[in-house]
Amino acid sequence: MWNLTTLGREVSGCGISGIIHRKGEPISGQMIIKSICCQYERGNGLGAGFAAYGIYPDFKDYYALHVMAQSKEALEKVEDFLQRRTFLTFQEPIPTRKVKTIHNPPLFKRYFVKPRVEGEESCGLFAEEEQMVQIVMEINEKIEGAYVISSGKNMGAFKGVGFPDEIAEFFRVDEYRAYIWTAHNRFPTNTPGWWGGAHPFTLLDWSIVHNGEISSYGTNRRYLELFGYKCTLLTDTEVVAYALDLLIRKLGLPLELACKAMAPPFWMEIDEMEEEERELYSALRILYGGAVLNGPFAILFAYNGGLVGLNDRVKLRPLVAASKGDLYFMGSEEAAIRSICPDPERVWAPKAGEPVIIEMEEGAIPNQKSYLKVRPKEVREDALRIRSIPLSLFTS
C-alpha cells in the first residue's frame, strides 16, 4: 500500500541528471531515462521522478496542475476547489501503463488552468503567479489525500515510489519530448516509500531535483514561513524550492546572486574582495542568512528557460557538467552523461558553491523566463512599519 503522508522529515541520498537544449529543440524522454538509469546504484527503489519542459505546447499559456490523489473523493474536492478558484480549460487523467512492480498506485490527473485573480489592479504575471502559489499551497495543506505535484506552464513532473525505469514506464515518460529534462533516483533512509516525497519537487515552473541533506532545514523553514510559505511536504527539497521562489521571483535577485545567497562564499573570501563586491556579498549573507542551505547537496533546478546546477559550499556531493553543441548535461556522475553523450566537447566538475547556469537563447520557447538580471522586488508593506524613522535633524 502506498502512502501519501509521512511521519517525519525525509533524509535521503540520491542520483540526479539533467539535460537542456539551448535552442529549445525537443529531446526524447528516452534520453533522460537512459541517463538516470545509468545511476541505478544511487537509488534504492523508493523514489524516482522526472520533470519535463515544453510538453504541453497546446496549453502553453495555462498552468498545468499535476495532481496526485488518494481517492476519487479527494480528486473531487480538488475539482470543486479548482472550479471556484480557477478557469479550467482542459482536464484528463495522466496516461499511465501498468507496471508489475507498482501495486495500487495513486490516481493522477492533470488540469490546465488560469487563476481567477481578485481585485482590479492585480492582473500582472506576478499577481497571477502569486495566486497560483496560494492555490497550490491550499490544496496541499487543506485537501487531505491530494497533492499538487507540479503547477507550471508547459511543464510537468512525474514521480512516485519505484526505481527510475519503473516510474518512467508507469508515466510513459519515453513518449514525451521536452527541451529541458531533469530526473532523480532516490535513496531515502528513514521513511520508506511515500509518493509525495519523491523528486522533482516543484512550485510554479520551478522544478528541483536534489541529492543531499539540508542540515539547516529548521532555520530555512522558519525563515521561509516569515514570507508565508508553508512547508507541508517535510522534505529538504521543499525548502530549496521555496527559497528559490522567494529570492528570485519575490525579492528580485538575479539568479547568480540567489545561488550565492544559498551557497555563499566564506567570510574569509568575502574579506579579500574589492570594496563594492565585499559590500554586496556581506549584505547578501547578512540579510539572507536564513536562506543559506547548509549541509551536503547537489541540486539541479529548472524553469521555463533555464537549467541550473548548484553544489554546497564545500562540495560534499558530486556534480558534473558537460556540453556538446547546444546540449548541456548535468549529473551526479560523468558516466550518466557519457551514457547519452559519449563524446562531449567539454566536461567539468563545477566548484563548490559555483552555480552552473544554462539559459536558453532569447526567444527559443514560448513564455520564456530569464533570471540573469536584477528585477523589481515585491514590497511587503506590513513588515516595513517597524522602522519608520522620524524626520531627522541630520539626515537630508
Added chain:
Amino acid sequence: MATPQFASFYPDFYIERLWDRCIKCKRCIKECTYEAHIWEAKKKTLLEDHVKCVGCHRCEAFCPTKAIIIKRHPAQFREHALWTPWFIKNIYKQADQGGVLLTSTGCMLPFKNYFDHLVLDACQVTNPPIDPLREPMELRTYIGSKPEALEIEEVDGRFRLKKKLPPLIKLEVPIMFAGMSYGAISLHVHQGLAKAARDLGTLYNTGEGGLHASLYEYGANTVVQCASGRFGLHVDYLKAGVAIEIKIGQGAKPGIGGHLPGEKVTEEISKTRMIPVGSDALSPAPHHDIYSIEDLRGLIFALKEATEYQKLVFVKISAVHNVAAIASGVVRAGADAVVIDGLKGGTGAAPTMFRDYIGIPIELAISAVDKRLRAEGIRHRTSIIASGGIRCSADVVKAIALGADAVSIGTAALIAVGCTMCQRCYTGKCPWGIATNNPELLKRLPPEVAYEKIYNLVKGWAHEIKEMLGAMGINSIESLKGNRDKLRAVGLTKEEMEILEVKHAGE
C-alpha cells in the same frame, strides 16, 4: 543586657586549619577582607571567626603551605524539609536588623534548568560531519536591524548594492559581555573585558556606571549603557561606543533599579559617574522619562538623533511573564536589538527575593520571543541577544538554536577571572579584586591577567562551538539560528516542549 544577634551564632562556613602545616605566616590574615582570621598576639597563634567567613576560598588558595580548608560548617539544625537552615538564618538576619535581605549573582534556586534538558544533534552517515580543523567554520554574526530585501543594481555587467545597509555590528564570535558597571566591578576587570572584546572581535558593555577615561580607545568594541540613573551619561559617552543599550530591566532584579553604596564611590568612580565621592548611586526603578512604549520610542530616537544615526540602540529587558509581547513592542518602537536577561542573570547587588523569585528562565523567554517575532513576520529584521545563566559553550549553542542571534555572559566572565561565587559582591570587599574598587584589593587582579583569562575562556568556547557545529554538519552559525531540529528534549513536559518548540528525544 545587649540584644543577642541570632545570626552571629550560626556560621555558614568552617575554617579548618591544619596545624601540622601552618607556619603562622599570617598570609591568611592579609588575604581575608572579612577579618575571619585573627592574630592572637598574647598566645602568638591564629584564631578563626567562622561567622565572618563568606566562603570565598581566598585564604585557602593563597596559603603557602596549603594549611587551610574551607568547609560547610558541620553544626546542624534538626532536619525539617520546610524550615531549612537557609530560611531560619535569613529570618534571624532580618529579626536582628530589620532590613531587606541582600545578595549577589543570579538566582540560586534549583528551578528546572532547561539547558540541561536539551541535547544536541550530530551527523551520522546520511550527511557528513565537518571537521573545523580542516574546513572553514564560521561564527561571524551581525547585530542590528536589517531591511527585508537588498536593493541591487547592475553597472557595467557587475552587480552592486544600490543602497548600502544601515550600520550593523559585526561579531566574530556570538558571545558578548553583559553590562557590568564600573563600580560594581573593578576598573581592572573593565580593562580586561574591553581588551578581550577587541581581540576577540566582540563587544563588552559598560553597565550603567559610565565609561572610564582609559577605556575610550576600545570604542569599536563597546556598548554604552543608558540606565535609569543616567550616571556618567553625556554626548561623548553616547558616541564612544558602537551601540547604546537602554537598560529597562535586569534578570537578577526585574522591576527595580540599581544601588551602588556610597562606600564604593571612590574618587575615580565619582568622576566617571559624575556624582560626589561617597554618595549612594541609586538608580530608580523606572526611567522617569519612560512610562509607556511610546516614551521608549521617544528615547530610542532621542539617542539616535544625539548620535546622528551612527549608533545602534539596544533595549535590554528582563525576561518576565509577558516578555514576548514586550519584546515585540520594543522592536516596533525602533530598537535595533532586543536584549533579554533571564531569571538566572547575575548582579552585583540585589534583594534576595528579587534575585530568586522574579522573572522567567531565559530558555523559555528566547523561544517565546523568537516565536512571537516570527508570527509577526519581523524576526529577520532585528536581533535577539540573550543572557542569564549561560555557563558553557553548549548553552550558547542551545540559546542560538532556540532563536537568539548572540548571547552575553557576565557571571561566566567573572568566574574566569577568579570569582568563586561567594555571592557577597555587594559588600565591596571582594577578596579576589573583582567586585571592588578598593585600591589595595584592585592590585590583586591586574588588567593583563583579567584580559588573558577572559580571552582564553571565549577562545575555548568558540572552538567548542565550531566543533559542535561541525558535528551537526553545518559550517556557519546562521544555519543554527532558530534551528530547533538540532535540539531534542529529555525529561520535559509537553507544554514545555511546545514553548521551546522542540521534540522529545526519540521523536
